[in-house]
Amino acid sequence: MSPIRRGEDQPIHNRLRVLRAEHGMSRGQLAQAVEVNPQTIGALERGDHYPSLDLAFRLCEVFGLPVEAVFNREPFAPLSNQIYHQGEQS
Amino acid sequence: MSRMHQAWAEALQRGEQRRHRMAQRLPSWRTRPRRRALVALWLPVPLALIVLTLTLDWDNPVTSLVYLAVLAVWYPFWLVLRVLTTASAEAIVALLDEREVEVRNRLSFVSLSVLSTANLLIVFYLIFNHDDPLIAIRTAYLLIACILLAASVPTALLAWRMPDDDPEDLENPDRPADRAGNDEGGISA
Numbered sequence: 001m002s003p004i005r006r007g008e009d010q011p012i013h014n015r016l017r018v019l020r021a022e023h024g025m026s027r028g029q030l031a032q033a034v035e036v037n038p039q040t041i042g043a044l045e046r047g048d049h050y051p052s053l054d055l056a057f058r059l060c061e062v063f064g065l066p067v068e069a070v071f072n073r074e075p076f077a078p079l080s081n082q083i084y085h086q087g088e089q090s
Numbered sequence: 091m092s093r094m095h096q097a098w099a100e101a102l103q104r105g106e107q108r109r110h111r112m113a114q115r116l117p118s119w120r121t122r123p124r125r126r127a128l129v130a131l132w133l134p135v136p137l138a139l140i141v142l143t144l145t146l147d148w149d150n151p152v153t154s155l156v157y158l159a160v161l162a163v164w165y166p167f168w169l170v171l172r173v174l175t176t177a178s179a180e181a182i183v184a185l186l187d188e189r190e191v192e193v194r195n196r197l198s199f200v201s202l203s204v205l206s207t208a209n210l211l212i213v214f215y216l217i218f219n220h221d222d223p224l225i226a227i228r229t230a231y232l233l234i235a236c237i238l239l240a241a242s243v244p245t246a247l248l249a250w251r252m253p254d255d256d257p258e259d260l261e262n263p264d265r266p267a268d269r270a271g272n273d274e275g276g277i278s279a
Contacts, residue, residue: 026258027258027259028259035187036187036188036189037186037187037189037190037259038258038259039189039256039259040187040188040189040190041259042256042258042259043189049189049192051188052188054188055188
C-alpha cells in the first residue's frame with residue numbers, strides 16, 4: 001500500500017522474488033537478513049506493501065545492488081529477455 | 091548492559107519465541123474462510139453481552155451467572171483468533187516489523203473509535219436512565235462488554251482481512267531454499 005495521503009497511487013515494482021531465487025534464499029532467510037517477518041517479504045513480493053526507505057536499502061544491501069535495480073516505478077522486463085536481447089545486440 | 095535493558099531484551103526474545111510458536115499452531119485453521127467463520131461466530135458474543143446487560147433483571151442473582159457464562163464463551167473465541175493472527179493486532183511495537191506496525195496502527199484506530207462511540211452512548215444511557223436504581227450495576231456490566239468488544243475488534247478485523255497463510259512464509263529460515271522462484275519479471279505492485 002502506498003504511504004501517500006491522497007492523489008494518484010503510483011506503483012512501486014520490485015524484483016525481490018527473482019533476486020531471492022537467484023541467490024537461493026527462502027523468504028525466511030531474506031526476512032532474517034533484513035530483520036522483518038517472512039510474511040512481510042511475501043507482501044513486498046506480491047506488491048501488497050511498499051517498503052520504507054530503510055527497508056529498501058537493507059534489501060538492496062543483501063543483494064549488493066543499487067535501489068533502482070531492485071525497485072522501480074516501471075515494471076521490470078523479464079531478466080531472460082534482457083540477457084537474450086543483449087546477446088543479440090553484441 | 092544494565093539489568094533493566096537485559097530484562098527487556100530477554101522479554102522481547104521470549105515474546106518473539108511465543109509469536110513464532112503461535113504461527114505454527116492450528117495450521118489447518120489458518121485459511122481465510124476458517125478465520126472468517128470464526129469471526130462470524132465470535133461477533134454475536136459481545137453483542138449478546140450488551141443486549142443481556144440492557145435487558146436482564148439485575149436484582150436476580152442468576153443474572154450475573156448468565157453474564158459470566160456468555161463471557162466464558164467470548165474468551166476461547168478471542169484466544170483462538172489471537173493464535174490465528176499471531177497476536178499481530180495486540181503485540182508491542184518492538185515485536186513487529188514496519189508492515190505489521192502499520193496494520194496494527196490502523197486497527198487500533200478502529201478500536202479507539204469503537205470505544206469512544208460506545209462510551210458516548212453509555213454516557214447518554216446514564217443521563218436518560220439516571221432514576222433507575224440498578225443503573226450503576228447495569229452500566230458497569232455494559233462497560234465491561236464494550237471494553238471487551240473494543241479490545242477484541244482489532245484481532246477480529248485482522249482475522250477477517252488476513253489472506254490464507256502462504257506455506258513459503260513458514261519455511262525454516264535455517265534451511266536452504268528448496269524451491270527456486272521461476273518468475274523472471276518484476277512483481278507489479
